[in-house]
Amino acid sequence: AQSVTQLGSHVSVSEGALVLLRCNYSSSVPPYLFWYVQYPNQGLQLLLKYTSAATLVKGINGFEAEFKKSETSFHLTKPSAHMSDAAEYFCAVTTFNAGGTSYGKLTFGQGTILTVHP
Amino acid sequence: SAVISQKPSRDICQRGTSLTIQCQVDSQVTMMFWYRQQPGQSLTLIATANQGSEATYESGFVIDKFPISRPNLTFSTLTVSNMSPEDSSIYLCSVEGSYNEQFFGPGTRLTVL
Numbered sequence: 477a478q479s480v481t482q483l484g485s486h487v488s489v490s491e492g493a494l495v496l497l498r499c500n501y502s503s504s505v506p507p508y509l510f511w512y513v514q515y516p517n518q519g520l521q522l523l524l525k526y527t528s529a530a531t532l533v534k535g536i537n538g539f540e541a542e543f544k545k546s547e548t549s550f551h552l553t554k555p556s557a558h559m560s561d562a563a564e565y566f567c568a569v570t571t572f573n574a575g576g577t578s579y580g581k582l583t584f585g586q587g588t589i590l591t592v593h594p
Numbered sequence: 595s596a597v598i599s600q601k602p603s604r605d606i607c608q609r610g611t612s613l614t615i616q617c618q619v620d621s622q623v624t625m626m627f628w629y630r631q632q633p634g635q636s637l638t639l640i641a642t643a644n645q646g647s648e649a650t651y652e653s654g655f656v657i658d659k660f661p662i663s664r665p666n667l668t669f670s671t672l673t674v675s676n677m678s679p680e681d682s683s684i685y686l687c688s689v690e691g692s693y694n695e696q697f698f699g700p701g702t703r704l705t706v707l
Contacts, residue, residue, distance in 0.1 A: 506693045515621040518687055520637075522595070527693040566636060570694040579692045580625050583639045 478503045478569045490593050493537075495554040497568035497588045502548065504581035508570040509550045510582065511541055515563045523565075526550060537561070562592045596621050596689050598699035606705045607677055614673045615702045619688035622667035625699075627696065628660070631684040643670050677706045 483498040500506055511523040524535025531543040541552045550567060568582040597620040599700050606614050615624065626638040640660055641649040649662040664672045674681050688696040 510695055512698075517703075520688075520698040522695055522697065525695050526691060578695060581627055581639050581642060582637075582694075582696055584638045 480564050480567050480569050480581050480583055480585035482567050482588050483564060485586060486589045486591065487504055488556045488568075488593065491559055492556050495552070495557045495561065495590065497552040497565050497567075497590065499541075499550045499552065499585060500548050501550060501567075501569050503569060507539075509543065510548075510568045510570075511535065511539070511552050512566045513563050514566065514587075520566065523552070533535065534588055549562075553570075557590075557592045559592050559594065565587045572585040596623065596697045598685060598687060598689065598697060600699040600702050601687075602702060603700065604703035606707060609678050611677055612673055612675045613677065613704060614671050615687075616684055617670045617672070617674075617699055619668045619689055623689040625690050626664065626670045627688045627690075628662065628670075628672045628697075629686045630676075630687065631701070632688065633653070633682065636680055637686065654692060658689070668671065679706045682706045 479502045481500045506584050509526040512520040515521050523539050524533045526533050526543045534540045539554045541550050543550050564587050566587050567585040571581050571583050612674045616646045617628045626643045629637040630640050632672050639652050640655045641651045643649045643662050643664040645667050647662045659675055684701045684703050686698050686701045688698045
């Protein structure tokens with residue numbers, strides 16, 4: 477079964493500082509990985525996705541993530557935080573069956589709340 | 595990406611009553627998904643809804659409590675039955691994209707008193 481662990485339920489950074497949100501996954505087959513952002517009182521918006529192409533994935537709003545198979549990680553980064561980045565971020569992995577066929581559904585991490593200080 | 599709308603956006607309900615949530619997509623999709631997000635928690639999949647077949651429920655969720663309809667390729671409903679305060683959550687529908695990513699609706703914020 478696939479699973480996702482997000483290290484740190486809360487991360488606080490200063491405006492202009494590096495943002496690093498950690499995600500580790502467990503999967504018996506090559507995974508598809510995703511980062512979503514949820515702003516207060518809104519639904520989930522897809523930030524970026526890894527689908528077995530380039531290991532460094534660039535997304536919207538200046539975010540990027542690197543797939544590291546050896547570390548089973550997919551950490552999200554942004555070089556310079558902006559106040560508008562304050563939100564909750566979710567890492568997710570596609571759920572596959574034993575034969576490697578996708579069920580089409582996602583398993584989510586517990587989420588990381590990002591706070592940005594002026 | 596698909597554009598997804600949900601109705602209602604929020605509601606406050608009395609315990610013991612039922613609420614039906616609607617999800618509309620702007621394109622035809624095979625699978626639709628219903629998730630629950632309890633306060634301060636992550637998302638948990640309730641069920642997968644395919645057009646023309648019974649919904650497939652995840653462990654811990656049953657059809658009597660969360661009946662789902664999928665009458666066509668652009669629409670689905672989720673009913674939360676016989677509600678209790680523990681059902682207070684955000685309920686989100688989603689559809690699958692080309693690379694197994696999912697696109698989410700804005701959610702329905704339910705409070706049960």
